[in-house]
Amino acid sequence: xxxxxxxxxxxxxxxxxxxxxxxxxxxxxxxxxxxxxxxxxxxxxxxxxxxxxxxxxxxxxxxxxxxxxxxxxxxxxxxxxxxxxxxxxxxxxxxxxxxxxxxxxxxxxxxxxxxxxxxxxxxxxxxxxxxxx
Amino acid sequence: xxxxxxxxxxxxxxxxxxxxxxxxxxxxxxxxxxxxxxxxxxxxxxxxxxxxxxxxxxxxxxxxxxxxxxxxxxxxxxxxxxxxx
Numbered sequence: 463x464x465x466x467x468x469x470x471x472x473x474x475x476x477x478x479x480x481x482x483x484x485x486x487x488x489x490x491x492x493x494x495x496x497x498x499x500x501x502x503x504x505x506x507x508x509x510x511x512x513x514x515x516x517x518x519x520x521x522x523x524x525x526x527x528x529x530x531x532x533x534x535x536x537x538x539x540x541x542x543x544x545x546x547x548x549x550x551x552x553x554x555x556x557x558x559x560x561x562x563x564x565x566x567x568x569x570x571x572x573x574x575x576x577x578x579x580x581x582x583x584x585x586x587x588x589x590x591x592x593x594x595x
Numbered sequence: 596x597x598x599x600x601x602x603x604x605x606x607x608x609x610x611x612x613x614x615x616x617x618x619x620x621x622x623x624x625x626x627x628x629x630x631x632x633x634x635x636x637x638x639x640x641x642x643x644x645x646x647x648x649x650x651x652x653x654x655x656x657x658x659x660x661x662x663x664x665x666x667x668x669x670x671x672x673x674x675x676x677x678x679x680x
Binding site for chain 1 (some may be wrong): 602604605606610611612629630633634635636650655656
């Protein structure tokens, strides 16, 4: 994805132009990729996590509008660098921390546990593990 | 209807490019909780009508090269719309 012409600071850009960083309708963004593409297993997993959190039986713990708000608040640098589902899990993580569903310590410990397991395991063929995730 | 020419800092679902422009209501899509409240975890007050509004492409983009009749439809909540009469 190409970068959009925006100020380095989301807040400053919004004040000066009235346009927030993510609101790029009508700006030049290069050609549209029309082909279908397969989702990696970790992307499907993030989709499933959101559907579970957004289910009315769980509150919902996370609303879709909150997810969008969290993505918009990431700021131009992070917003541009992350892929679609990376933005989702970033916003989901922040929302769960804000709401007290998980703590920073729990998250850090879990990441270390998963990292150690990942480092110790042989390469997998199913899309989980390996790569950048 | 004219879209309000407002530029709030928070989460809204009204694209920047249609603000201040005039379009026609094409249909009422339904009545929904206000996403601008839901986005911040608040319990929405009264639900709002959501309209599908049709704009002429040439009204939105001064240098639009396509046919005059080309249009774009955007779903907009009632509190973003003002009567032009």
